[in-house]
Amino acid sequence: MAAVAPAARRTRYQQRIPLTYVVTLVPVAAALNIVGGYIDNLLHLPIFMDMIGTAVVAITLGPWWGALVGVITNTGSAFLSGPVGLPFALCNVVGALVWGYGVRSFGMGRTFPRFFVLNLIVAFMVSLTAVPIYVFLFGGATGHFSDLMTAAFLAMGQNLFVSVFSSNILVSLADKLIAGFVALAIIDALPPALSSGIDLIKAARSQRYMYAAIGVVAGIAVVLVSLAVTGS
Numbered sequence: 427m428a429a430v431a432p433a434a435r436r437t438r439y440q441q442r443i444p445l446t447y448v449v450t451l452v453p454v455a456a457a458l459n460i461v462g463g464y465i466d467n468l469l470h471l472p473i474f475m476d477m478i479g480t481a482v483v484a485i486t487l488g489p490w491w492g493a494l495v496g497v498i499t500n501t502g503s504a505f506l507s508g509p510v511g512l513p514f515a516l517c518n519v520v521g522a523l524v525w526g527y528g529v530r531s532f533g534m535g536r537t538f539p540r541f542f543v544l545n546l547i548v549a550f551m552v553s554l555t556a557v558p559i560y561v562f563l564f565g566g567a568t569g570h571f572s573d574l575m576t577a578a579f580l581a582m583g584q585n586l587f588v589s590v591f592s593s594n595i596l597v598s599l600a601d602k603l604i605a606g607f608v609a610l611a612i613i614d615a616l617p618p619a620l621s622s623g624i625d626l627i628k629a630a631r632s633q634r635y636m637y638a639a640i641g642v643v644a645g646i647a648v649v650l651v652s653l654a655v656t657g658s
Contacts, residue, residue, distance in 0.1 A: 443487055447620060451487060452495055455479025459499035459518075460506065467507050472571045472649050473601040476503070476511075480522045481609035485535065486620040489526025493519040510568050513559045520555045524548045525606070529624060535610075536625045538637045545606035545641070549598040556598070557591045566590045572597045578656035593656070600648035607641025610634065 456479060463476035476499055484492025496518025503511045525548055529535035534544035560566055566586050567573040575593035584592065613621055614634050627634055 444619075447617075448487060448491065451483055451616075451620075452491060452498070455483045455495045456498040456502060458482075459495065460502045463499070463503050463511070464506050467570075470571045472575075472597060472653060473604060473645070474570075474597065475601065475605075476500075477518060477521050477602070478605045478608050478612070480518055481525045481605050482612050482616075484522040484526035485529045485609065485624065485626075486613055486616065488530065489523045492522030492526050496522050510564070513563055514556060516559070517552045517556045521548050521552050521602070524551050525609075529626070533625050535627065538627055538640075541606065541610065541627065541637075542603075542641065542644075545602045546599065548606065549595065549602035552602065553591060553595040553598045556594055557587065560590045560594065561587055575652065575656045596648065596652040596656075600645040600652065603645035603648065604642050607638040607645070610641070611638040614638075 458479035459476045462478060463474065465471075466473065466475040477496070480492050480496050480499065483495045497515050499518055500511045500515035525544070528544045528547065529541075534540045534547075560568065566576055566589070572593045575596065576589045579589035579592045580586065610627070611634070613626070614631060627637060629637070
């Protein structure tokens with residue numbers, strides 16, 4: 427029986443999603459990302475705010491639907507903020523795959539500690555993807571707030587690659603904690619059919635919202651510590 431359970435779980439995950447959910451959620455999630463990224467650029471915030479919708483779709487519809495949201499996000503953002511963000515569509519895709527497969531295939535959404543760790547893994551993988559883009563395509567700076575942090579690490583004597591990675595991982599840790607746990611709260615408000623076959627945190631709604639709040643506060647705390655360390 428133990429050998430049958432994983433297969434049964436995969437069957438539930440792979441159940442057909444109604445097309446109405448797909449055609450509604452994908453563009454709305456992409457719009458949420460685009461608006462978040464635009465606000466981030468407008469206010470020069472020390473996070474990115476462009477992957478909340480990616481997390482929602484990757485977890486509820488599947489990782490590749492989340493990847494599609496990521497591509498739409500960065501393509502759409504190019505019309506508002508210029509083409510700088512286009513190469514970073516790859517980062518949005520990587521985040522979608524890690525969130526989607528992490529929750530749907532590896533049970534990383536089953537408990538609060540697991541989901542917390544999953545968001546840290548997303549941050550690390552996205553940073554590994556982003557840093558070469560920053561360094562080799564843009565010389566280490568794109569005009570984002572994190573450039574100030576990169577400059578601070580350079581002033582400490584670090585080389586460009588290490589400085590960009592250090593600033594990006596700090597920003598990404600904060601951003602993905604906030605994005606992941608806000609997405610968790612959004613999923614809780616969506617029709618139950620979208621998450622009925624997914625191993626997400628089993629708790630009362632008020633407790634799940636409390637977990638989401640803790641995750642967001644942890645992300646904000648990372649921002650504050652990062653700013654204090656770098657003097658940005």
